[in-house]
Amino acid sequence: MTEKEFKIKVLPLSLLVFPMAKRMLRDEEAAKDAVQLSMLKLWEKRRQLKKCENLKAFAFRVVRNTCLDEIKRKKPVSFNHSENIISMHPCESNSYDEKEAVGLVKKHIAELPKKQLEVIQMKDIDGLDYPEIADVLNTDIAYIRVLLSRARKTIKQKLENDYAYEAVRQR
Amino acid sequence: MKPFDRDKLKENFWAGNTSFSDEEMLKEIAETDSSEAIYLEAMQQEHFSVKNIEKSSWNFIQQKRKNKRRVRFSIAASVAIVVGIMGLSFQNQRQAKLLEQFIILEQTLNHVSSELTTTHKSDVIYQDDYIVIVANN
Numbered sequence: 001m002t003e004k005e006f007k008i009k010v011l012p013l014s015l016l017v018f019p020m021a022k023r024m025l026r027d028e029e030a031a032k033d034a035v036q037l038s039m040l041k042l043w044e045k046r047r048q049l050k051k052c053e054n055l056k057a058f059a060f061r062v063v064r065n066t067c068l069d070e071i072k073r074k075k076p077v078s079f080n081h082s083e084n085i086i087s088m089h090p091c092e093s094n095s096y097d098e099k100e101a102v103g104l105v106k107k108h109i110a111e112l113p114k115k116q117l118e119v120i121q122m123k124d125i126d127g128l129d130y131p132e133i134a135d136v137l138n139t140d141i142a143y144i145r146v147l148l149s150r151a152r153k154t155i156k157q158k159l160e161n162d163y164a165y166e167a168v169r170q171r
Numbered sequence: 172m173k174p175f176d177r178d179k180l181k182e183n184f185w186a187g188n189t190s191f192s193d194e195e196m197l198k199e200i201a202e203t204d205s206s207e208a209i210y211l212e213a214m215q216q217e218h219f220s221v222k223n224i225e226k227s228s229w230n231f232i233q234q235k236r237k238n239k240r241r242v243r244f245s246i247a248a249s250v251a252i253v254v255g256i257m258g259l260s261f262q263n264q265r266q267a268k269l270l271e272q273f274i275i276l277e278q279t280l281n282h283v284s285s286e287l288t289t290t291h292k293s294d295v296i297y298q299d300d301y302i303v304i305v306a307n308n
Contacts, residue, residue: 039228105213124214148187156185
C-alpha cells in the first residue's frame with residue numbers, strides 16, 4: 001500500500017475508531033494516543049494491508065488490542081465499559097422526559113454483561129456490521145447475533161418495566 | 172408503511188435482526204416517545220468525533236518515520252566511523268611492519284657491504300705510508 005492509498009483508505013478510519021478507544025480508556029488524550037499508535041502499527045504493516053479483506057474491521061481490532069494493552073499496562077484502573085457510557089456524554093435531548101428516557105436507556109445499556117455491551121456498542125455506536133464485529137472480536141457471526149439480540153431484548157424488557165412503573169406511579 | 176410491517180420491523184430491531192438501512196427507516200417512522208426512538212437517540216448521542224485526529228495520527232507517523240531515519244543514519248554513521256578507524260589502524264600496522272622489515276633489510280645489507288669492503292689485518296703482507304700489499308687468496 002502506497003502512502004497515498006494509506007492516507008485515503010486507512011487514515012480516515014481513525015475517526016471511526018476513536019469513540020471505541022475513548023470508551024475503553026475513558027480518557028480523551030489516552031484515546032488519541034492509542035489511535036495514533038494504532039495508525040502507526042497499521043502504517044508499519046501497510047504492505048500486508050493490501051491482502052486484508054476488511055480494513056475497517058482490522059483497524060478496529062488493532063485499536064482494541066492497543067487499548068487492551070494500555071489497560072493492562074495501567075493495571076490498577078480496571079476496564080469497565082459500564083462506567084463510561086453515562087458519565088462521558090450527558091444527555092443532549094430537549095425535553096426533561098426525553099432526557100430522562102435517554103438516560104434510562106444509557107443506564108440499562110451500562111448494566112449489560114461485558115460481551116453484550118461491547119457488541120451493542122460496536123453495532124449501534126461504531127456502526128460495524130455483524131461480520132466486522134465477529135472479525136474484531138475473533139468470534140463467529142451467529143454468536144454476535146445472539147449477543148446483540150439478548151442485549152436489545154434486555155434493554156427493551158427493562159424499558160417496558162420502567163414504563164409500567166411510571167404508569168402505576170402516575171395513576 | 173403498513174402497521175403490520177412497522178411492528179415487524181420493531182420486533183426485528185429488538186431481536187437484533189435489522190440491517191443499517193432498516194434501522195434508518197425505523198428512525199424515520201418511530202414515534203418520538205417510542206422505546207426504539209429513545210434507544211436510537213441514546214446511541215446517536217454516543218457517536219461523537221474528535222477534531223484533527225486524522226492529521227495528528229499522520230503527524231505522529233511522520234515523526235516516528237523521521238526518528239527511525241535518524242536512528243538508521245546514526246547507526247550507519249557509527250558503523251562507517253568504526254570501519255574507517257579499523258581500516259586506518261590496519262594500514263598503520265601494515266606500514267609499521269613494512270618499515271621494520273625495511274630497517275632489518277637495510278641493516279643486513281649494510282652489514283654485508285661493510286663485510287665486503289673491510290679487509291682483515293692478517294691478509295696484509297706489507298704496509299707503509301705509501302703502499303699496502305694484501306694477500307688475495
